[in-house]
Amino acid sequence: MKARTMFEKIWDNHVIHEEPGKPSLLYIDLHLVHEVTSPQAFEGLRLAGREVRRPELTFATMDHNVPTADRFNVKDPISRKQMETLTENCKEFGITLADLNSPDQGIVHVIGPELGLTHPGKTIVCGDSHTSTHGAFGALAFGIGTSEVEHVLATQCLQQLKPRTMEVRVNGDLPFGVSAKDLILAIIAQYGTDFATGYVIEYTGEAIRKLTMEERMTVCNMTIEGGARAGLIAPDETTFAYLKNKRYVPQGEDFVAAMEAWKQLCTDEGAQFDTVVEIDAAQIAPQVTWGTSPGMGTNITSTVPDPESFETVAQRKAAQDALAYMGLTHGTPVSEIKIDRVFIGSCTNGRIEDLRKAAEVAKGRKVSPSVHAMVVPGSQAVKQLAEEEGLHLIFREAGFDWRESGCSMCLAMNPDILSEGERCASTSNRNFEGRQGRGGRTHLVSPEMAAAAAIAGHFVDVREWKQENASKEVFQ
Amino acid sequence: MNPFVIHTGLVAPLDRVNVDTDAIIPKQFLKRIERSGFGQFLFYEWRFNVDGSPIDSFILNTPAYKDSTILLARNNFGCGSSREHAPWALADYGFRAVIAPSFADIFYNNCFKNGFLPIKLSEEQIDELFKRAEGRENYQLTIDLQEQVVTDNDGLSYSFEVDPYRRYCLLNGLDDIGLTLLYEDKIAAYEAVRR
Numbered sequence: 037m038k039a040r041t042m043f044e045k046i047w048d049n050h051v052i053h054e055e056p057g058k059p060s061l062l063y064i065d066l067h068l069v070h071e072v073t074s075p076q077a078f079e080g081l082r083l084a085g086r087e088v089r090r091p092e093l094t095f096a097t098m099d100h101n102v103p104t105a106d107r108f109n110v111k112d113p114i115s116r117k118q119m120e121t122l123t124e125n126c127k128e129f130g131i132t133l134a135d136l137n138s139p140d141q142g143i144v145h146v147i148g149p150e151l152g153l154t155h156p157g158k159t160i161v162c163g164d165s166h167t168s169t170h171g172a173f174g175a176l177a178f179g180i181g182t183s184e185v186e187h188v189l190a191t192q193c194l195q196q197l198k199p200r201t202m203e204v205r206v207n208g209d210l211p212f213g214v215s216a217k218d219l220i221l222a223i224i225a226q227y228g229t230d231f232a233t234g235y236v237i238e239y240t241g242e243a244i245r246k247l248t249m250e251e252r253m254t255v256c257n258m259t260i261e262g263g264a265r266a267g268l269i270a271p272d273e274t275t276f277a278y279l280k281n282k283r284y285v286p287q288g289e290d291f292v293a294a295m296e297a298w299k300q301l302c303t304d305e306g307a308q309f310d311t312v313v314e315i316d317a318a319q320i321a322p323q324v325t326w327g328t329s330p331g332m333g334t335n336i337t338s339t340v341p342d343p344e345s346f347e348t349v350a351q352r353k354a355a356q357d358a359l360a361y362m363g364l365t366h367g368t369p370v371s372e373i374k375i376d377r378v379f380i381g382s383c384t385n386g387r388i389e390d391l392r393k394a395a396e397v398a399k400g401r402k403v404s405p406s407v408h409a410m411v412v413p414g415s416q417a418v419k420q421l422a423e424e425e426g427l428h429l430i431f432r433e434a435g436f437d438w439r440e441s442g443c444s445m446c447l448a449m450n451p452d453i454l455s456e457g458e459r460c461a462s463t464s465n466r467n468f469e470g471r472q473g474r475g476g477r478t479h480l481v482s483p484e485m486a487a488a489a490a491i492a493g494h495f496v497d498v499r500e501w502k503q504e505n506a507s508k509e510v511f512q
Numbered sequence: 513m514n515p516f517v518i519h520t521g522l523v524a525p526l527d528r529v530n531v532d533t534d535a536i537i538p539k540q541f542l543k544r545i546e547r548s549g550f551g552q553f554l555f556y557e558w559r560f561n562v563d564g565s566p567i568d569s570f571i572l573n574t575p576a577y578k579d580s581t582i583l584l585a586r587n588n589f590g591c592g593s594s595r596e597h598a599p600w601a602l603a604d605y606g607f608r609a610v611i612a613p614s615f616a617d618i619f620y621n622n623c624f625k626n627g628f629l630p631i632k633l634s635e636e637q638i639d640e641l642f643k644r645a646e647g648r649e650n651y652q653l654t655i656d657l658q659e660q661v662v663t664d665n666d667g668l669s670y671s672f673e674v675d676p677y678r679r680y681c682l683l684n685g686l687d688d689i690g691l692t693l694l695y696e697d698k699i700a701a702y703e704a705v706r707r
Contacts, residue, residue: 052698058677061695063702073595075545084689090703101543114543121545165594165618179618181596182547183625183688191692193699197675229530230588233617263588265617329530350529350586357528447593449539456562466592468534470557 039304041201042268043236046176046301050159052193059195065158066175067188068144069096069131071122072449073163077186078125089192091130095153098122098135099143100449102442104412107136115450129189142415142441145169145383149253150417152282156271156298161188166383166465167266168259172252173279174271174301176236179260199265200310202235206243208317213499215393216251217385217463217482219243220258221323223315225333232264235311238303239269243317249278250389257384258465261330270302324370324495325480327358328469333480334370336497342366361469362477363457371495373479377460378409378490379472380483381439382446385463386414388421390483394463395427397487397501403435404493409486410437410452412444436490448472461489514627515685519608520654521581524571525645531585532592533619537601550597551604582653584641585612589630590619596626603628609655611662613638624678627685629657631672644668657683 040048053061067090074096081088088094101115110116119136126133134140140147145166148154156174161167163185170177180194188194210219224231237259239252247255252269259267276295279285286294325333326340332355334341343355343366359366364373380386380394391413403409411431413419419441422428428438445452446464454460454476463486467478481489488498541553558570566573572580583602589612590598599622602610609629623630633641644664645651654663657679663669681688692699 052702053695059675061692061698063699063706072542076547076596079545079547086689112543118543118545163594163596165592179594181594181599181618181622181625183596183622187689187692190689191699192703193692193695195688195692229591230614230616233588233614263591263616329532353527354529447534447539449542466532466534468532468592470538471534474538474557474562 039307041303041307041309042174042238042270042301043176043201044307046157046159047198049157059197062159062194062196064161064188064192064194065093066148066153066160067094068148068160068162068167069094069122069185070100070144070162070164071098071118072100073182074125074185075118075121076182077163077189078129080186081129081189086190088129088131088189093192094131094189095148096122096126096131096133097141097144097147100443100447102136102440103450104439104442104444104452107440107442111451139416139420142417143383143386143443145257146386146414146418149173149249150282150415152279152285155279155285155294156275157301161194165260166257168264169253169257169383171256171259171267172249172269173275174268174298176266176268178266199236200234202232202237202264202311202313203309204237204239204313204315206239206241206315206317208243209246210243210317210320213502214320214322215482215484216247216254218320218323219317220255221325221330221333221480222320224258224262224331225323227262227313229261229329229331230263232259232262235264236266236268237262237264238309239267244269245272248389249274250387253387254384258330261465271298322482322485322498324485325467326362326364326370327355328361328467329354329358330465330467330480332358332467336370336485336495338370340364340366340368340370371497374459374494375407375461375479375489376458377454378407378486379412379445379452379460379462379464380410380486381412381414381444382464383414383443384465385483386412386418388418390463391418391422391427392425394483394487395430396505397484397498398434398436398491399430401434401491403490406493407490408437409435409490410439410445412439412452413441415441434491445472461486461495513625513685513687516608516627516629516657516682518654518656518658519581520652521608522577522579523582523584523641523645523651523653524577524580525584525642526571527586527642529586530588530591533590533595533598534592536590536598537595542595542597547600548604550601551606554601554605576649581606581608582655583607583610584638584645585610586638587612587614589615591616594618594622596622599623599626599628611638611641624682625688627682629655629682631655631662631674633662633670633672637670640668
């Protein structure tokens with residue numbers, strides 16, 4: 037049999053029908069639903085008199101609109117209506133919903149893995165571009181539009197043109213103090229926001245194998261920011277250890293059998309990718325974005341670039357526009373950029389490990405008086421675990437605002453929003469104009485970098501602080 | 513879905529790369545539960561000041577482009593969020609097509625579900641179209657999906673590629689779900705094995 041990539045194996049396992057000149061019909065194993073991109077899909081079903089074909093393969097939560105301070109007091113009537121509509125739709129069509137009262141509630145891409153709904157080898161879709169997150173488990177997971185949400189609800193299938201495959205091989209080790217967020221930001225900064233359009237990426241190499249599940253999720257999450265349809269990482273012992281005993285994962289002997297099947301998914305030796313990109317992990321430093329596209333990023337030790345230094349007219353114009361919007365002057369050292377707000381959270385960096393890493397930096401320090409910093413756990417389960425570990429006390433002691441779970445200021449559909457001109461160090465995934473609030477200025481960073489910026493009031497090289505922390509521990 | 517066969521209209525040039533779906537339709541307008549009425553919010557933060565007054569310099573607020581129905585754009589148009597509200601807003605505003613060198617995947621897919629045609633042309637061709645659209649009054653293009661060609665009144669003629677199946681569905685205004693359900697037997701057989 038022909039050597040196949042992991043993507044090809046998962047694809048082949050799910051093709052129901054294919055014929056030349058048409059998209060393939062692909063079966064979907066898990067459909068995640070949230071309140072923003074689903075109401076028109078359910079309405080479409082009702083208008084056509086259709087049912088949800090497999091409600092038991094569909095799982096819903098509310099995350100985008102949820103207030104993170106007083107979560108049951110949804111003041112915006114349109115937000116409330118959207119959440120109520122999801123509740124009514126789930127009831128009418130028999131879909132499990134983790135609503136605000138549920139201990140399972142959280143950002144859809146945080147709770148999927150946390151509940152064990154996400155397995156290697158599954159096809160997973162959601163009306164949300166960051167569905168690529170679930171690829172960290174070796175699932176083929178991608179975002180779809182609302183018409184496709186309706187299509188999956190009605191048929192449990194999707195019509196899909198087969199994407200091309202790309203291997204992104206990350207050789208060597210990430211240096212001390214450099215995170216998975218820095219890795220993916222650096223990749224996008226180097227190759228651009230559309231380098232992988234039309235592709236499914238498989239991340240391979242030593243540096244990837246050493247990442248924890250949380251870190252792998254961060255990498256796959258932001259894969260969409262490079263234009264790719266999905267990102268994949270082959271399941272291994274790290275994956276299995278994470279999944280074991282999760283609620284919706286096979287238990288006992290069934291788990292052992294599942295594990296054997298999952299191991300077969302890995303890319304065969306000799307399988308060909310359409311494109312291969314190699315990255316040297318050792319060269320990567322902590323990243324900070326300076327512009328209005330996730331690809332506009334640089335090292336913490338660097339300066340804001342000169343628009344004239346870019347190759348094409350379009351790039352130069354984009355850089356000029358970005359600097360004007362961001363209120364930055366080229367040549368300014370990144371470490372001298374002062375910030376007003378800090379947001380730690382989102383489907384990119386709102387998991388327990390992210391909070392631990394931020395807390396480690398925050399411990400025993402104080403948030404700068406000129407900064408408002410908030411920590412928003414990705415889910416209720418993350419919040420509970422963090423509180424069991426006492427992380428909330430570390431954050432509060434340092435002056436961080438400890439919140440309830442939700443998407444929050446990643447896209448600011450709820451009341452967590454930047455004011456005109458406010459500058460934010462954010463662990464989220466997009467620094468687009470207006471994303472966190474009209475006129476708001478977003479710098480994407482890792483949780484450690486965000487926590488350090490909150491304390492210093494400007495960006496700092498967190499490697500130095502980590503070094504300091506590490507030597508203290510040795511000393512003690 | 514409305515079919516798309518042939519369309520002639522005024523071209524509005526939007527000279528920016530990486531136009532994201534947050535810019536096309538900002539998040540504060542995603543809370544509606546209807547499919548319609550998003551056109552008034554299209555490019556909201558580029559079109560309107562905080563007080564709601566129009567920003568005169570924005571292309572769509574320029575009287576010359578008021579009735580445009582074809583958007584001319586740059587690389588990676590529609591990147592970011594998967595929100596289908598983006599093509600809904602473009603179509604509801606009155607656009608029938610967008611022409612750019614490249615599109616983000618999810619946005620590109622979403623367009624075809626809404627009778628709204630995204631057309632890919634080369635960077636050189638796009639440059640030429642920008643030159644003409646910015647340099648001439650009332651610059652119009654005709655898009656013929658049947659023939660897969662974009663033409664103007666001055667002899668310009670660019671052919672474009674589009675997936676044959678998507679073209680077929682768009683020409684005929686076909687509903688994907690209905691087409692998929694033709695394979696009900698195969699779906700049921702797959703489920704029987706996998707359950």
